[in-house]
Amino acid sequence: MSRIIQKAACVGGGVIGGGWIARFLLNGIDVAVHDPHPEARRIVGEVLDNARHAYRAMMNAPLGPEGALTFHDDLAEAVADAEYIQESVPERLDLKHRVFAAIEAAARPDALIGSSTSGFKPSELQVGMAHPERLFVAHPFNPVYLVPLVEVVGSPVNDEAALSRAMEIQRETGLHPLRVRKEIDAHIGDRLLEAVWRESLWLVHDDVATTQEIDDVIRFSFGLRWAQMGLFETYRIAGGEAGMKHFIEQFGPALKWPWTKLMDVPEMTDDLATKIGDQSDAQSGMHSIRELERIRDDNLVGIYQALKANDWGAGKTLREMEDRFFERAKDSAAAAAPDYAAPLVLHETRVPGDWLDYNGHMTEYRYLQVFGDATDAFLGHIGMDAAYRAPGRSVYTVESHIRHLAETSVDTRLCVRTCVLGHDARRIRLHHEMVDEAGNVQATSEHMLMHVDTNAGKASPLEAPLTDRLARLSRGQRGLTAPAHAGRPIRDIGWPEPV
Numbered sequence: 492m493s494r495i496i497q498k499a500a501c502v503g504g505g506v507i508g509g510g511w512i513a514r515f516l517l518n519g520i521d522v523a524v525h526d527p528h529p530e531a532r533r534i535v536g537e538v539l540d541n542a543r544h545a546y547r548a549m550m551n552a553p554l555g556p557e558g559a560l561t562f563h564d565d566l567a568e569a570v571a572d573a574e575y576i577q578e579s580v581p582e583r584l585d586l587k588h589r590v591f592a593a594i595e596a597a598a599r600p601d602a603l604i605g606s607s608t609s610g611f612k613p614s615e616l617q618v619g620m621a622h623p624e625r626l627f628v629a630h631p632f633n634p635v636y637l638v639p640l641v642e643v644v645g646s647p648v649n650d651e652a653a654l655s656r657a658m659e660i661q662r663e664t665g666l667h668p669l670r671v672r673k674e675i676d677a678h679i680g681d682r683l684l685e686a687v688w689r690e691s692l693w694l695v696h697d698d699v700a701t702t703q704e705i706d707d708v709i710r711f712s713f714g715l716r717w718a719q720m721g722l723f724e725t726y727r728i729a730g731g732e733a734g735m736k737h738f739i740e741q742f743g744p745a746l747k748w749p750w751t752k753l754m755d756v757p758e759m760t761d762d763l764a765t766k767i768g769d770q771s772d773a774q775s776g777m778h779s780i781r782e783l784e785r786i787r788d789d790n791l792v793g794i795y796q797a798l799k800a801n802d803w804g805a806g807k808t809l810r811e812m813e814d815r816f817f818e819r820a821k822d823s824a825a826a827a828a829p830d831y832a833a834p835l836v837l838h839e840t841r842v843p844g845d846w847l848d849y850n851g852h853m854t855e856y857r858y859l860q861v862f863g864d865a866t867d868a869f870l871g872h873i874g875m876d877a878a879y880r881a882p883g884r885s886v887y888t889v890e891s892h893i894r895h896l897a898e899t900s901v902d903t904r905l906c907v908r909t910c911v912l913g914h915d916a917r918r919i920r921l922h923h924e925m926v927d928e929a930g931n932v933q934a935t936s937e938h939m940l941m942h943v944d945t946n947a948g949k950a951s952p953l954e955a956p957l958t959d960r961l962a963r964l965s966r967g968q969r970g971l972t973a974p975a976h977a978g979r980p981i982r983d984i985g986w987p988e989p990v
């Protein structure tokens with residue numbers, strides 16, 4: 492599975508540019524960056540650290556090699572051989588026009604140019620361009636490396652084939668591109684957000700609620716719902732068995748009641764800005780922005796994983812992204828033809844706070860989760876993907892033995908070293924060793940895996956490509972010495988003498 496593009500360029504590497512850079516790099520695409528900010532390298536580096544931290548926790552698939560990151564003082568040099576260029580400079584039309592003129596002068600004629608603009612229409616951005624048809628809006632959401640939506644907006648002059656190609660590239664990096672049908676100021680997402688933002692400003696202005704109270708209303712109520720169902724699906728359910736029609740009959744008239752001041756904007760006076768700033772400091776000032784980013788990212792990863800378990804919404808996008816990572820890992824293993832004379836490292840993770848038990852250590856079943864994820868990574872590595880499973884072939888774990896050797900604590904970075912201890916026509920005997928960053932072994936596990944015909948519900952012989960990869964792997968692994976504890980049962984400790 493070859494990469495969809497080799498090289499992207501990011502012009503602007505702030506909050507949003509940094510997020511684009513991280514998404515491209517972690518998906519193995521080289522990125523050339525132009526940002527005149529004297530601390531651009533540090534800022535991008537910190538966004539990248541956050542992104543790596545989030546991907547390690549989020550992805551079951553091996554992350555694979557990152558793309559190469561380069562910084563360029565000269566914009567022309569940065570964009571020269573890029574296939575996809577993403578502009579994320581401040582939201583000023585004159586600045587964006589100057590940047591597009593410079594990009595056009597230096598970019599390949601077939602390079603795609605996306606703008607992160609939150610509000611400008613593509614036809615406004617395209618003014619003055621020699622080839623406006625290749626510039627489009629690709630509006631992402633913060634943090635770009637985690638939130639999947641990107642709104643793709645063209646004007647009547649845009650080249651549809653170029654837009655489709657841009658969306659294909661975005662999809663390959665785990666994004667969920669939505670083609671906005673008509674250009675409109677602030678696209679779709681920001682129009683919705685601005686409505687909530689305007690009303691929130693009124694509520695603070697009129698002393699109805701503090702910033703904390705408004706945030707609580709969102710996060711303890713509809714914010715929870717919106718990660719999994721949008722407004723219309725949620726309201727359909729709220730209509731009861733009669734659905735949307737009943738909902739509209741019941742709540743339609745409220746649209747004309749004075750529930751909202753949405754057509755009106757409070758004047759952003761110094762007093763209002765200070766009030767909001769002070770309330771926000773009281774609400775969140777105890778955390779640095781970096782801490783808040785980590786809290787946000789860890790929560791998003793948790794939500795993502797819950798949605799992935801249901802193959803729903805953004806969780807489905809994550810699963811598809813993992814499938815692509817597994818595919819790439821399989822291909823690079825095949826291409827690299829490793830000699831397999833050492834344990835394989837196919838799974839890494841970090842211990843989040845909610846994995847701890849009342850002893851303050853990683854709770855028992857999370858060990859099995861980490862080892863189970865490592866087994867899945869191993870099976871992906873030898874070729875068991877969705878296509879292999881589709882006709883009813885899979886692998887079940889029929890026996891496991893875990894040894895808990897250390898007190899694994901929160902935030903520990905773990906990697907799992909995997910060895911094959913043997914296999915026959917239907918079974919694979921696997922050994923995992925869970926180690927922390929310093930190389931201390933936290934736990935080991937041994938598993939017997941059985942290949943099954945899931946339609947018939949019984950064991951069946953392993954098939955190609957699993958058999959081919961296993962044959963190659965076992966040539967190297969056969970020489971490894973099995974750990975002394977391998978194959979040992981839990982020792983019998985007998986019973987105390989009766990008293």
Ligand SMILES: NC(=O)C1=CN([C@@H]2O[C@H](COP(=O)(O)OP(=O)(O)OC[C@H]3O[C@@H](n4cnc5c(N)ncnc54)[C@H](O)[C@@H]3O)[C@@H](O)[C@H]2O)C=CC1
Pocket residue numbers: 502503504505506507508525526527528578579580581582583590607608609610630631632633
């Ligand atoms: N911050 C947000 O929540 C979101 C912002 N956006 C859009 O993304 C764009 C960028 O916004 P942010 O990243 O928030 O701003 P930012 O201020 O964090 O970053 C802008 C970056 O552009 C750099 N820059 C300035 N002039 C430049 C030039 N001539 N060439 C290259 N780089 C230059 C600055 O040094 C800075 O690092 C805007 O169009 C904004 O509307 C889109 C989605 C969300």
Ligand SMILES: C[N+](C)(C)CC(=O)CC(=O)[O-]
Pocket residue numbers: 609631632633680681684
């Ligand atoms: C505030 N904002 C308009 C820049 C926000 C966005 O554009 C999208 C987001 O990430 O919320």
